[in-house]
Amino acid sequence: MSGSEEGHAAEERPPRRWGSRCEDCVHVRAITSGKGSTFLLCRLGAEDPGWPKYPPQPVVHCPRFECYVPPR
Ligand code: SF4
Numbered sequence: 001m002s003g004s005e006e007g008h009a010a011e012e013r014p015p016r017r018w019g020s021r022c023e024d025c026v027h028v029r030a031i032t033s034g035k036g037s038t039f040l041l042c043r044l045g046a047e048d049p050g051w052p053k054y055p056p057q058p059v060v061h062c063p064r065f066e067c068y069v070p071p072r
Contacts, residue, residue, distance in 0.1 A: 020058035026068045
């Protein structure tokens with residue numbers, strides 16, 4: 001199941017709206033609510049209770065940032 005979740009997450013790239021470091025990070029996933037609002041979820045927060053699942057936006061600097069490279 002985690003494999004399919006990761007594949008799904010890779011497709012959920014956020015729109016470039018916040019000017020946030022998260023928009024270019026491999027760990028982000030865009031979540032759209034039923035009301036149409038979009039939130040940036042940091043997947044590290046799901047594994048690490050000491051890390052925010054929904055970091056306040058925009059994130060300007062993050063020590064755990066890893067650059068997302070789109071598949072070719
Ligand atoms: S690791 Fe940092 S930059 Fe990447 S999604 Fe999480 S909070 Fe954003």
